[in-house]
Amino acid sequence: RLQEQNTELVIAKQKAEESNQLKTEFINNMSHEIRTPMNGILGFSQFLDDPNLSDAKKRFYINIIQNSGNQLMRIIDDILEISKLETKQVKLYEEETCLNDLLLELFSIFDIKAKENKTPLYLNKGFSDNESVIVTDKTKLNKILSNLLENAIKYTDTGFIEFGYKIIDNKIEIYVKDTGIGINPEKQELIFVRFSQEEKSLSRNVGGLGLGLSIAKENAELLGGTITVQSEKGKGSTFVVTIPYKPVNKTNLKSNSENNKGKVTEKQDRYTVLIAEDEEVNYLFLETLLEDFELNLRTLHAKDGKEAVEMCKENNEIDFVLMDMKMPIMNGFEATKLIKEFRSDLPIVAQTAYTRSDEKERAFSAGCDDFISKPISEGTLKEIINKHLIMKG
Template identity: 55%
Template sequence: MTLTATMEKYNILYVDDEPSNLRIFKDTFRRSFNIHIATSAKEGIQILDNHNIDLIISDQRMPEMTGVELLKYSFQKYPKTNRILLTGYSDIKAIEEAINQARVFQYVQKPWSEKSLLEIIGDALRVQELEEENERQKEALKIAKEKAEKSDQLKTEFIYNLTHEIRTPMNGIIGFASLLENDDIDKSDRKHYLKIIQNSTSQLLRIIDDILEISQLVTKQVNVQKSEFNLNDLLKELHSLFNLKIKDSKLQLFLNCDSFNTDEVITTDRARLYTILSNLLDNAIKFTNEGHIELSCIKENDTIKIFVRDTGIGIPENSIQTIFQRFSQAEKDAVNKSGGLGLGLSIAQENAKLINGELSVESKIGEGSTFCLTLLQK
């Protein structure tokens, strides 16, 4: 039986109190394996404790500690390392103990032949490799199962949250619409009720739009429509719109594109870029109680970078990598703190991919976050 070159990675420990046997074994198999030799069980244990041994081969009859005792020790301390016992015809009891107590892969009667021992070694290593691969697959399945269960849990919580978010504006619409039926309410109250109904309707429409948007993105039912347009005009439009949104808050929204050519025309999908930046600004407002938000842009050669900076609560370091994922723990925590469906960053990320953009974030707890959209223009 011919062993492949990949077998060279294996470390084999051979223990025998006869130096001549050790020399013959090492000379025979050193081209196929990394051979470690020991003249006693005590020396063999030291090698076991200091090297990553894949297979132990031990002679049975040795002073101080027998081969079975050594293999039993190795089984208890290193159960994944396979074991082979070398013994004579008369050592039946030793063979039984090796099988029952040391769980040897096989015993080999002396004197051994190179061909038969090489086949047994190859079989032992392949069995060990299969067992290790089985363990890796079991661990991978366990992780996948846990991930799927966590995803299902987060999706279930999302559905409950969705129900709550829809009912809130619906209750506002139904409740205040019924109050409008009262002929005795004065003009100012009527105007106030209508305003609440309008706001509730807008909130409900945003929820529906988010659900439709993420559904289309997930199912790839989207078309990218590139066009040329003035980036400054788009940013000014967003600045004006979101200034209205925060007019009654303690926030300030700045637009900073002084270094950017006011007549600069870019080519991409304007609607998707608008959606990305709207969601980033919405996210910044949601997590910034006071201070300021800055919308800015720079051009570096063929690259345009658009930034949304805030002085908000920041993002924990362990959530940075998952903040853009749908149904992530980070997304769930954010939703619990601020309300809403928590799909904004997922929508922004998916749209960024569609227009060949890259969305990144830097953040520090208590200091705020900076989201950066990078667009390549050629």
């Protein structure tokens, strides 16, 4: 019996040492992965100072800076996600979600990337828009599927990629199928294990931290589901995400794809937008974005929550508020509660660098009408303006 215990201790020690070694390699890789896009951002930013730079080169450098920024955001998101999962800080935020719309959004994003890779991407919608409205955590589901599609494009040089869903026994099976490099049978379960050699080896040749599949698995489990893979080396892989089917009956639901998504509807009367933001750079960015929408918008600036409340009291012409949630003197949550007491119909949209589901819940509980995560894209802000200002105006 003592011999067995000693053997178990030796095995446990070896596993702990292997895990520590893999974590050390992960930290070293993380440093490399962060510095790579930073080099692109800082390096090419310097070139933009050249007064003799041609327009073509300027556009080329700006494109590199934007791509590097997006790459850096994905890395930071993965690091934060792992940290939250390890400390059990992740919560579900379930909402009505049109699965067809979500898949169409993903298709529009990844079809561009697939075409760059010269790989056809196909979408197979299982049900009508009305039948595809479910209750789930849209953000987590989007992250899972984005990771699977990203991987499919990375590892598929010839053939095609297809994704879609079907409903079986009160469960939704969403699949991502590719004709890429495939995975050896004995390694298929290990790719979902955080810091495993197999997970790490998958990311080695194409870059990245190699955390995506372990994050996807843990998020799928949080949704009450699973993620599995069927694969053959050299022939391709099919990943299947299975989640509970919680339908929402909507007789008059309109698909977002019918609503000119990402476009400002039309130029109407003059609107006044209050931007509550303590960081000057963030305010200038939002002000510039709103100016580019070619609407007759007037912007006001509040540098903290207290000032935002006072401005809303004094100025009844304010039609819309972009509220930063982390500000000095008074935060956005408190400011929103106070404003809603005397302007209950005033649309207030939370804008925050936090992406946690419980942060959204807290914003909605405070009275916010919507939520937008930083960094804010032009298309997302246009949708928000359309939804809460233009179409209601």
